[in-house]
Amino acid sequence: MTEDRRASERGQRKGPAHLDRTGRGHRRRGARRPADSRLAIAPLARMATAVVLGCQIAAVLLVGTYARRGPRLWGVPFFYWYSLLWLLIGAVGMAGCVWLLSRAEATRSGASGDDGRRA
């Protein structure tokens, strides 16, 4: 197909990243370890992620567990504030998953791969 052309066009472009704060240009050197050293942590991190995300989805979909009026919180019925509570739990949970996964991947890609995550 036209992949070569596209790839070369991408190659020419070096975008200024002046507007990006979060994706700072930390270099991650690809010092890779043999496969066995990374297999230990990653599956655990991924299983934990699956559990966290699964819980959030299940909690929201089990409508019967929270379709109630009370107790109210600042005048807001249970049904409404409980939905929002799971939004919060989900966001915190996903932040945790991002941290876990990137740690697992950093471990697997060798010691020097870690610096980009911490800064």
Place this chain on the structure above:
Amino acid sequence: MSAPAAAGAPTGGFHGAQFAVFAVLLAAVAVLGFVATRWRRAGPGALASLDDWGLAGRGFGGFVAWFLVGGDIFTAYTFVAVPGAMYAAGAVSGWYAVAYTTLVWPVVFVLMPRLWTLSHRHGYVTPADLVRGRYGSRSLALAVAVTGIVATMPYIALQLVGMQAVLEVMGVGTDRGNALVRDLPVIIAFGVLAVCTYTAGLRAPALIAFAKDLLIYLVVAVAIIVIPHRVGGFGAVFDAAEGKFDAANTAATAAGRHPTAVFIPGPKDFLAYGTLALGSAMALFMYPHAITGVLATRSREVIRRNTAVLPLYTLLLAFLALLGYVAIAAGVHTTNPRLAIPLLFDQEFPAWFAGVAFAAIAVGALVPAAIMSIAAANLFTRTVYVGHLRPAATAAEEAKVSKIASLLVKAGALVFVLGLDTQNSINLQLLGGVWILQTFPAVALGLWRPRLHRRALLGGWLVGMVYGTLMAYEQHSPLAHHFGGSLATVPGLGRAGYIAVTAFALNLVIAIVGSVALWLAGVPNGPDATAGPDATAGPDTTAGPDTTASPDLPAPRTGQPAPAAGPTSSPPTSSPPTSSS
């Protein structure tokens, strides 16, 4: 603050000061759209390829991507249709949007990093590109592309409806006698948008998204703090909503009609609420425009990190939805739900701030509409034009075709506005959801092994599309004979559920059973262009010396020896089986 020209306009209900602020802000945004041509631009040769025009060079970091992806979701739809549905019918029609935008983030967390990886490696611009490469099937890619384009149009139309609502409340274009005069402001705004998009590509909505979100956050913060306080706090707001719905349901039952308002879902509503939430969540990131936002980011990590911060948009959506109840408590009366929020702002805010709020809604319509038209245009170009009409098209030609197609898509959206019941505007989005969800098996399940069979996928898609469209066509509301709702009785369960999910279930069963049957029969599946040692688990963050920091590396060729072949880098919940079908 009011410009004399605007204040002196003839129409009786015309709100001059509001419109002046509104017009000034919109003009400023238009200028921003044209400035975008120069933003983050590589050089004179830029904008001449689809990667650059349609994905802004694939270089957005977390900050820009947050606004851009958020801009896809936080549309005029959320500002007008969701609170409107809350105002009219409560939880099942309105609040489900909060549940669905809660569920969408786990879905994004799982699917999108993998989609980004495959697309980045092989230069895919659209989901149909991915399907084409993954299954080697031009017809399946065409099905996905056409579905994407068709499903996007009602979504763009929904943005138009949102703009019409604020204009109507400002007293602009209330002249019902003349269709051209009535819709002229919308046509002008969309014309300007079309030109911006044409020249600047994805950079235009990305840059405008900043302005839009600043306006929206400001308006929502003020609205949610000030207005409920005035009407007696949230307790009073919910009591007023419950009182209104009880009265409405009693009246409906007395008149022999089906009660539709729901304050807290009852047991018979659980399925509807759950399927609406789940189906919409799964559908949202199958939309080409959502995928465009994701593919424009510079790294997989940007996407993942963003899923932890993007729920902030859902929180704002929740506040907006609650404004529908606030409108009830504040005594807003309208038979047209989509006017509830503009009328609330008109009633509660000083004129100049109402103008700001209306500008926020209008800009909130323009940004997603631009992204959507770009995404649909990319689909057309890559799959229909290059895939079927002119396989030898150059990069410059692709970009040019896409630019023109983006104009046509916007025109197509007008057809939906004129042709369907816009009163019940939330249905436009739900109808698009019915269609786009049918691409889920091909696109989302295509990210991992084992692959389903391309013919089974095509069959499932066809059945899902036909069933979903027929069921949606049969639904009637007091306002519309057809396409009047998105819920239908689920066969075998006897309860109402979201049509999209029922159709999706059919689709999935056919795809899986068909795949097994075809595999047993020995019918060969299509070639997998992404196959190779690294196909199941491309550890992209470690693939090159510097992938995270530099997105501009040429995509590694297929079949290149995999640097590391662990399963670790594919998203978490599904550990891919190592066998391929």
